[in-house]
Amino acid sequence: MSKSADIDDREEGLAFQPKFDASGLVTCVATDAATGEVLMVAHMNDEALRRTIASGEAWYFSRSRKALWRKGETSGHTQRVVEMRADCDQDAIWIRVEQSGAACHTGRCSCFYRKVDAAEGGARLSFVDAEKQFDPKAVYRK
Amino acid sequence: MSKSADIDDREEGLAFQPKFDASGLVTCVATDAATGEVLMVAHMNDEALRRTIASGEAWYFSRSRKALWRKGETSGHTQRVVEMRADCDQDAIWIRVEQSGAACHTGRCSCFYRKVDAAEGGARLSFVDAEKQFDPKAVYRK
Numbered sequence: 038m039s040k041s042a043d044i045d046d047r048e049e050g051l052a053f054q055p056k057f058d059a060s061g062l063v064t065c066v067a068t069d070a071a072t073g074e075v076l077m078v079a080h081m082n083d084e085a086l087r088r089t090i091a092s093g094e095a096w097y098f099s100r101s102r103k104a105l106w107r108k109g110e111t112s113g114h115t116q117r118v119v120e121m122r123a124d125c126d127q128d129a130i131w132i133r134v135e136q137s138g139a140a141c142h143t144g145r146c147s148c149f150y151r152k153v154d155a156a157e158g159g160a161r162l163s164f165v166d167a168e169k170q171f172d173p174k175a176v177y178r179k
Numbered sequence: 180m181s182k183s184a185d186i187d188d189r190e191e192g193l194a195f196q197p198k199f200d201a202s203g204l205v206t207c208v209a210t211d212a213a214t215g216e217v218l219m220v221a222h223m224n225d226e227a228l229r230r231t232i233a234s235g236e237a238w239y240f241s242r243s244r245k246a247l248w249r250k251g252e253t254s255g256h257t258q259r260v261v262e263m264r265a266d267c268d269q270d271a272i273w274i275r276v277e278q279s280g281a282a283c284h285t286g287r288c289s290c291f292y293r294k295v296d297a298a299e300g301g302a303r304l305s306f307v308d309a310e311k312q313f314d315p316k317a318v319y320r321k
Binding site: 048049050051052053064066068072073074075077078087090091120121122123124125129130131141142143145148149150151152153154155159160161162163164165 | 190191192193194195206208210214215216217219220229232233262263264265266267271272273283284285287290291292293294295296297301302303304305306307
Protein backbone atom coordinates (compact mmCIF):
# COMPACT_ATOMS: atom_id res chain seq x y z
CA MET A 38 0.00 0.00 0.00
CA SER A 39 1.13 3.57 -0.62
CA LYS A 40 1.71 5.73 2.45
CA SER A 41 -1.51 7.67 1.91
CA ALA A 42 -3.57 4.50 1.31
CA ASP A 43 -2.05 3.13 4.50
CA ILE A 44 -3.08 6.27 6.43
CA ASP A 45 -6.60 6.12 4.96
CA ASP A 46 -6.88 2.49 5.97
CA ARG A 47 -5.73 3.17 9.51
CA GLU A 48 -7.94 6.24 9.94
CA GLU A 49 -11.08 5.22 8.08
CA GLY A 50 -10.95 1.42 8.20
CA LEU A 51 -12.41 -1.05 10.66
CA ALA A 52 -9.34 -3.24 11.13
CA PHE A 53 -7.80 -2.83 14.55
CA GLN A 54 -4.14 -2.20 13.83
CA PRO A 55 -2.63 -0.44 16.85
CA LYS A 56 0.37 1.70 16.01
CA PHE A 57 2.94 0.86 18.65
CA ASP A 58 5.82 3.25 19.31
CA ALA A 59 9.51 2.30 19.22
CA SER A 60 9.08 0.67 22.65
CA GLY A 61 6.09 -1.37 21.49
CA LEU A 62 3.55 0.72 23.39
CA VAL A 63 0.38 2.70 22.83
CA THR A 64 -0.86 5.36 25.24
CA CYS A 65 -4.02 4.54 27.15
CA VAL A 66 -6.32 7.03 28.87
CA ALA A 67 -8.74 5.62 31.44
CA THR A 68 -11.78 7.70 32.35
CA ASP A 69 -14.46 7.01 34.93
CA ALA A 70 -17.50 5.71 33.03
CA ALA A 71 -19.86 7.43 35.48
CA THR A 72 -18.26 10.86 35.91
CA GLY A 73 -16.08 11.31 32.81
CA GLU A 74 -13.12 12.19 35.03
CA VAL A 75 -9.72 11.20 33.67
CA LEU A 76 -8.41 8.62 36.13
CA MET A 77 -4.97 7.86 34.71
CA VAL A 78 -2.75 7.79 31.65
CA ALA A 79 -0.66 4.66 31.16
CA HIS A 80 0.70 2.39 28.45
CA MET A 81 -0.26 -0.91 26.88
CA ASN A 82 1.86 -3.26 24.83
CA ASP A 83 0.37 -5.81 22.47
CA GLU A 84 -0.11 -8.36 25.25
CA ALA A 85 -1.75 -5.84 27.62
CA LEU A 86 -4.14 -4.83 24.84
CA ARG A 87 -5.01 -8.44 24.07
CA ARG A 88 -5.63 -9.31 27.70
CA THR A 89 -7.72 -6.18 28.26
CA ILE A 90 -9.88 -6.92 25.24
CA ALA A 91 -10.26 -10.60 26.08
CA SER A 92 -10.91 -10.21 29.81
CA GLY A 93 -12.72 -6.86 30.07
CA GLU A 94 -10.30 -5.90 32.86
CA ALA A 95 -7.59 -3.31 32.31
CA TRP A 96 -4.03 -4.55 31.86
CA TYR A 97 -1.10 -2.20 31.32
CA PHE A 98 2.61 -2.35 30.69
CA SER A 99 4.76 -0.60 33.27
CA ARG A 100 7.63 1.26 31.62
CA SER A 101 9.49 1.63 34.93
CA ARG A 102 9.11 -2.01 35.95
CA LYS A 103 9.20 -3.30 32.35
CA ALA A 104 6.39 -5.66 33.20
CA LEU A 105 2.86 -6.51 32.25
CA TRP A 106 0.53 -5.44 35.01
CA ARG A 107 -3.10 -6.14 35.74
CA LYS A 108 -4.50 -2.94 37.22
CA GLY A 109 -5.36 -3.68 40.84
CA GLU A 110 -3.37 -6.90 41.10
CA THR A 111 -1.68 -5.59 44.28
CA SER A 112 -4.20 -3.03 45.52
CA GLY A 113 -7.40 -4.79 44.50
CA HIS A 114 -8.41 -1.59 42.71
CA THR A 115 -9.29 -3.17 39.38
CA GLN A 116 -10.85 -1.50 36.36
CA ARG A 117 -13.76 -3.08 34.50
CA VAL A 118 -13.79 -1.85 30.92
CA VAL A 119 -17.18 -0.52 29.84
CA GLU A 120 -16.00 0.66 26.42
CA MET A 121 -12.71 0.81 24.55
CA ARG A 122 -12.00 3.21 21.71
CA ALA A 123 -9.07 3.76 19.36
CA ASP A 124 -8.05 7.17 18.04
CA CYS A 125 -7.65 8.26 14.42
CA ASP A 126 -4.11 7.01 13.91
CA GLN A 127 -4.54 4.13 16.37
CA ASP A 128 -1.63 5.08 18.62
CA ALA A 129 -3.87 5.96 21.56
CA ILE A 130 -6.60 4.05 23.36
CA TRP A 131 -9.40 5.41 25.50
CA ILE A 132 -11.10 3.12 28.00
CA ARG A 133 -14.16 4.07 30.01
CA VAL A 134 -14.01 2.03 33.19
CA GLU A 135 -15.76 1.16 36.38
CA GLN A 136 -13.01 1.75 38.90
CA SER A 137 -13.10 -0.23 42.11
CA GLY A 138 -11.49 1.66 44.97
CA ALA A 139 -9.26 4.42 43.63
CA ALA A 140 -7.09 4.62 40.51
CA CYS A 141 -3.97 6.39 41.77
CA HIS A 142 -1.15 4.65 43.65
CA THR A 143 -1.05 7.70 45.98
CA GLY A 144 -4.54 6.78 47.23
CA ARG A 145 -6.55 9.34 45.27
CA CYS A 146 -9.52 8.53 43.00
CA SER A 147 -7.65 9.98 40.02
CA CYS A 148 -3.97 10.59 39.29
CA PHE A 149 -4.96 14.14 38.29
CA TYR A 150 -5.42 15.61 41.78
CA ARG A 151 -3.56 18.86 41.17
CA LYS A 152 -4.59 21.84 39.09
CA VAL A 153 -2.02 23.85 37.14
CA ASP A 154 -2.46 27.62 37.07
CA ALA A 155 -0.43 30.43 35.61
CA ALA A 156 1.67 32.18 38.23
CA GLU A 157 4.56 34.53 38.57
CA GLY A 158 7.49 32.88 36.81
CA GLY A 159 5.42 30.11 35.16
CA ALA A 160 2.91 27.94 36.94
CA ARG A 161 1.90 26.62 40.33
CA LEU A 162 -0.09 23.58 41.43
CA SER A 163 -2.98 23.36 43.87
CA PHE A 164 -4.77 20.31 45.18
CA VAL A 165 -8.26 19.53 43.88
CA ASP A 166 -10.26 16.34 44.51
CA ALA A 167 -7.16 15.17 46.40
CA GLU A 168 -8.66 13.32 49.38
CA LYS A 169 -6.93 9.97 49.84
CA GLN A 170 -9.32 7.05 49.55
CA PHE A 171 -6.79 4.59 50.92
CA ASP A 172 -3.43 4.58 52.65
CA PRO A 173 -0.85 3.59 50.04
CA LYS A 174 1.62 2.42 52.70
CA ALA A 175 -0.93 -0.08 53.97
CA VAL A 176 -2.08 -1.20 50.53
CA TYR A 177 1.34 -1.59 48.96
CA ARG A 178 3.06 -2.63 52.22
CA LYS A 179 5.96 -0.20 51.60
CA MET B 180 17.51 15.01 47.26
CA SER B 181 17.29 11.24 47.64
CA LYS B 182 15.27 9.39 45.01
CA SER B 183 12.38 8.81 47.38
CA ALA B 184 12.35 12.46 48.58
CA ASP B 185 12.36 13.50 44.94
CA ILE B 186 9.35 11.26 44.22
CA ASP B 187 7.52 12.60 47.31
CA ASP B 188 8.20 16.14 46.17
CA ARG B 189 6.96 15.48 42.66
CA GLU B 190 3.86 13.59 43.82
CA GLU B 191 2.85 15.54 46.92
CA GLY B 192 4.39 18.95 46.31
CA LEU B 193 2.95 22.07 44.71
CA ALA B 194 5.88 22.93 42.44
CA PHE B 195 5.09 22.35 38.79
CA GLN B 196 7.97 20.23 37.55
CA PRO B 197 6.84 18.40 34.41
CA LYS B 198 8.71 15.16 33.80
CA PHE B 199 9.59 15.24 30.11
CA ASP B 200 10.48 12.01 28.33
CA ALA B 201 13.69 11.41 26.34
CA SER B 202 12.19 13.46 23.49
CA GLY B 203 11.36 16.35 25.81
CA LEU B 204 7.63 15.67 25.79
CA VAL B 205 4.75 15.06 28.16
CA THR B 206 1.50 13.40 27.09
CA CYS B 207 -1.57 15.62 27.05
CA VAL B 208 -5.19 14.44 27.11
CA ALA B 209 -7.80 16.97 26.06
CA THR B 210 -11.40 16.39 27.11
CA ASP B 211 -14.51 18.37 26.27
CA ALA B 212 -15.30 20.52 29.31
CA ALA B 213 -19.02 20.17 28.70
CA THR B 214 -19.40 16.48 27.90
CA GLY B 215 -16.30 14.84 29.42
CA GLU B 216 -15.58 13.13 26.09
CA VAL B 217 -11.90 12.53 25.34
CA LEU B 218 -11.20 14.67 22.26
CA MET B 219 -7.56 13.83 21.58
CA VAL B 220 -4.24 12.68 22.98
CA ALA B 221 -1.19 14.66 21.91
CA HIS B 222 2.15 15.86 23.23
CA MET B 223 3.55 19.07 24.65
CA ASN B 224 7.15 20.15 25.00
CA ASP B 225 8.27 22.79 27.48
CA GLU B 226 7.43 25.63 25.08
CA ALA B 227 3.98 24.25 24.24
CA LEU B 228 3.23 23.94 27.96
CA ARG B 229 4.42 27.50 28.65
CA ARG B 230 2.36 28.94 25.82
CA THR B 231 -0.74 26.97 26.80
CA ILE B 232 -0.49 28.14 30.41
CA ALA B 233 0.22 31.75 29.46
CA SER B 234 -2.40 32.08 26.72
CA GLY B 235 -5.18 29.75 27.84
CA GLU B 236 -5.22 28.26 24.31
CA ALA B 237 -3.90 24.74 23.65
CA TRP B 238 -0.48 24.46 22.02
CA TYR B 239 1.09 21.10 21.21
CA PHE B 240 4.29 19.71 19.77
CA SER B 241 3.87 17.59 16.67
CA ARG B 242 6.16 14.56 16.75
CA SER B 243 5.69 13.89 13.02
CA ARG B 244 6.30 17.49 11.93
CA LYS B 245 8.74 18.17 14.80
CA ALA B 246 7.13 21.54 15.27
CA LEU B 247 5.30 23.59 17.84
CA TRP B 248 1.68 23.86 16.86
CA ARG B 249 -1.19 26.01 18.07
CA LYS B 250 -4.29 23.82 17.93
CA GLY B 251 -6.53 25.25 15.24
CA GLU B 252 -3.91 27.44 13.60
CA THR B 253 -4.82 25.96 10.19
CA SER B 254 -8.38 24.77 10.77
CA GLY B 255 -9.58 27.51 13.11
CA HIS B 256 -10.63 24.77 15.53
CA THR B 257 -8.94 26.16 18.61
CA GLN B 258 -9.19 24.88 22.18
CA ARG B 259 -9.78 27.25 25.08
CA VAL B 260 -8.41 25.72 28.26
CA VAL B 261 -10.93 25.70 31.10
CA GLU B 262 -8.71 23.78 33.51
CA MET B 263 -5.31 22.13 33.38
CA ARG B 264 -4.23 19.33 35.68
CA ALA B 265 -0.99 17.40 36.18
CA ASP B 266 -0.86 13.74 37.15
CA CYS B 267 0.90 12.14 40.12
CA ASP B 268 4.35 11.85 38.54
CA GLN B 269 3.86 14.92 36.36
CA ASP B 270 4.51 13.18 33.05
CA ALA B 271 0.93 13.60 31.85
CA ILE B 272 -1.33 16.64 31.55
CA TRP B 273 -5.11 16.74 31.37
CA ILE B 274 -6.80 19.79 29.91
CA ARG B 275 -10.54 20.37 29.92
CA VAL B 276 -11.29 22.54 26.92
CA GLU B 277 -13.96 24.40 25.05
CA GLN B 278 -13.43 23.08 21.53
CA SER B 279 -14.42 25.30 18.65
CA GLY B 280 -15.45 23.26 15.62
CA ALA B 281 -14.13 19.71 15.93
CA ALA B 282 -10.93 18.31 17.42
CA CYS B 283 -9.94 15.62 14.92
CA HIS B 284 -8.12 16.33 11.66
CA THR B 285 -10.45 13.78 10.00
CA GLY B 286 -13.39 16.13 10.66
CA ARG B 287 -14.89 14.37 13.68
CA CYS B 288 -15.61 15.99 17.05
CA SER B 289 -13.21 13.59 18.77
CA CYS B 290 -10.29 11.50 17.51
CA PHE B 291 -11.90 8.54 19.28
CA TYR B 292 -14.66 7.80 16.77
CA ARG B 293 -14.20 4.02 16.69
CA LYS B 294 -15.06 1.48 19.33
CA VAL B 295 -12.90 -1.61 19.87
CA ASP B 296 -14.67 -4.88 20.59
CA ALA B 297 -13.48 -8.41 21.09
CA ALA B 298 -13.96 -10.53 17.98
CA GLU B 299 -12.88 -13.79 16.43
CA GLY B 300 -9.09 -13.62 16.21
CA GLY B 301 -8.69 -10.50 18.35
CA ALA B 302 -10.66 -7.30 17.91
CA ARG B 303 -12.70 -5.31 15.43
CA LEU B 304 -13.59 -1.62 15.19
CA SER B 305 -16.96 0.00 14.63
CA PHE B 306 -17.81 3.66 14.10
CA VAL B 307 -19.44 5.59 16.93
CA ASP B 308 -20.04 9.36 17.07
CA ALA B 309 -18.24 9.43 13.71
CA GLU B 310 -20.19 12.05 11.77
CA LYS B 311 -17.81 14.46 10.10
CA GLN B 312 -18.32 18.05 11.26
CA PHE B 313 -16.18 19.46 8.48
CA ASP B 314 -14.53 18.36 5.25
CA PRO B 315 -10.81 17.94 5.97
CA LYS B 316 -9.92 18.34 2.28
CA ALA B 317 -11.53 21.77 2.27
CA VAL B 318 -10.17 22.85 5.65
CA TYR B 319 -6.59 21.66 5.13
CA ARG B 320 -6.59 22.35 1.36
CA LYS B 321 -5.02 18.95 0.66
